[in-house]
Amino acid sequence: MKLTEKQKRFCDEYIKLGNAKEAAINAGYSKKTAKSMGAENLTKPDLKKYIDERMEQLASERIMSAQEILERLSLIANAKIKETVVIAxxxxxxxxxxxxxxxxxxxxxxxxxxxxxxxxxxLEQQLRKLKAEADVSEAKSKILTDTANKLEGNLKTNQLLMALVDPQLAEPEGEALNDKL
Structure with missing residues (x-):
């Protein structure tokens, strides 16, 4: 794409002004032909392509990149950037x-x-850990309930209470509860 200097000026002026006639005048075309030359220039594929590329470039210069956003957030998080505050x-x-x-x-x-x-x-690992801990607690509760249902009278109440306080205390004289049943 080979544009003359005049065509480049026209394109740059058109981007600034959005008016083909004024852009043509500012680029150096005569005032008499500015309206027709401006309209004609906008139909030329090379000029249109140049305008589109420049518009895209200007837009990308104004819009922060993802890298710039991350850098800015990092500066804020580390308190390395300051803001101006008006104080009375x-x-x-x-x-x-x-x-x-x-x-x-x-x-x-x-x-x-x-x-x-x-x-x-x-987060997924933390959730798995919490679920595993909940499953263990549920299993212990089921074991205690099943064991309590198999015991009789005072022995049932005392051993269940001891199991809730300390599972090792629920095994009298070193015997497992299941061995007694």
Missing amino acids: NAEGYSEVEKPPDFKVQIQAMKELLKRYPDNDRL
């Missing part, structure tokens, strides 16, 4: 630079953690 005082007001408060830092950390896939694995 006896003389009127003053501007003070202050680091982000803990609430803002924690929010930045949460946002950073969302972007790491391993975070899901950690």
